[in-house]
Amino acid sequence: MSIHLMLVAAYLPDDVVTQSQKLALMKICDSADDETRLSKPGMKRVRAWVGVGEKRCTTIVTDLVAKGLIERVEVGMLGRRAVYRVFPLGVPAIPSTDDLDARFQAADAAPKNPRLARPGVARAAPSKPAMTHEDIDARADLDAMSLAAGEGVKEAGFPRGNPDDDQSRVPPGEPKGFPQGNPKGSPGGTPSFPSSTGVLPFPPTPAAGAAGEPRGCPKHSTPAASCRGCKTNPRSARAARDRDRAEAERQSQREFMDNWHADQARARQVAQDRPQDVEAARLLARQAHRAAREGPGDARSPKK
Known part of the structure; x- marks a missing residue:
């Protein structure tokens, strides 16, 4: 220690x-x-x-x-x-009382928030520290009296009611730069947008025109742009074609594997039923391999 x-x-x-x-x-x-x-x-x-x-x-x-x-x-x-x-770089010295006084004076004189510091503005002196609970009660009573007299900090919150005549923040009259009343020819009611002039009850899909797809469902007597209820819209048709294509590819792979396993099973059955034929086939394969090695094209065959 x-x-x-x-x-x-x-x-x-x-x-x-x-x-x-x-x-x-x-x-x-x-x-x-x-x-x-x-x-x-x-x-x-x-x-x-x-x-x-x-x-x-x-x-x-x-x-x-x-x-x-x-x-x-x-x-x-x-x-x-x-x-x-x-302290690998050296042990600092313990500051003396004078050093601490100078440090605290500089800290007290510095603004609490340097970003909000304003040069040339004197800071208010700190209030006297409260010694007992009676000091705190007396301070609260003084603040209440100041508020009742209209001094000090008002209660936080939004202003209630309209401001007084002497506290008006908006000049009387209408502001300049805005049109006065309704423009000429305006009915003075709520504006409405014109109805759609399209034949279809709903707009077509965003990619229908770019992809060259028919604008509407061909399975209905009346063209309809959105057939999500019966799942015949172009997007659903493309998804169904993709699913069918993937399912057909998986089916072909399963058929190939089934045929391969069946061929292997038949070959194993033949080897078990007729072992003499299998041995004869192996002998013919060895003779053919030996003949290929001893042929004129073999580099190891003796020259004539």
Whole structure:
């Protein structure tokens, strides 16, 4: 245990480490040796100090390695803890009271959100901290009195009713740039689109004209563009043809395999019933092979 290294880690500023990284570093320093600065804290102990999961704890330790605050000496394995060296680039000094005062003054003077900071605007002084519950009750009563008098922050929500005359946000009268009333010749009612002039009750399929398919179902006396009910539209016809083609191909493959198995079965039956014929056929095959090898075209035959 190294109290000195743990105190050094505890006093690191916020712009160097986050809160989770500081807790992990303090645990690693707590298990370190004062002379060698080697530490074997164990992943479970670091997780218990930080209060995060295993993957998040590994990420935090990796961030500490990237910042140069620790370095891995030995990688942890199953049944063996990892070994770290704390502050490999040098142990920082513990800040004095004056250093802490300067750090906090700079932090208090800096804006909470730098993106919304406005130069030249003085920040309001912080309110006096409440000492007892009576201070909090008195502050709440003061806020209620301010709201009743129309001062301070109003209640959050949407405005109720129309604004007063002095608070009108829209100028009286109609805005300029818009036509006044209905245009000439307008019936003043809801506009409607003209009815379809097509012969078919429904539009044809999108790919009917491009693919050269008939516009409508030929199985009906009256042409119909969509026949999903009887499944005779062009899309269903193409799908049915594809299914029939695939089924015919599978049937031909099954017939071929059945015929092949039947031929093999007949050959095995012949070999069992007439073994002398099989032996005679094998003898003829050997003689033909020997004659082909000893023929004039064979390179190993003697020259005459």
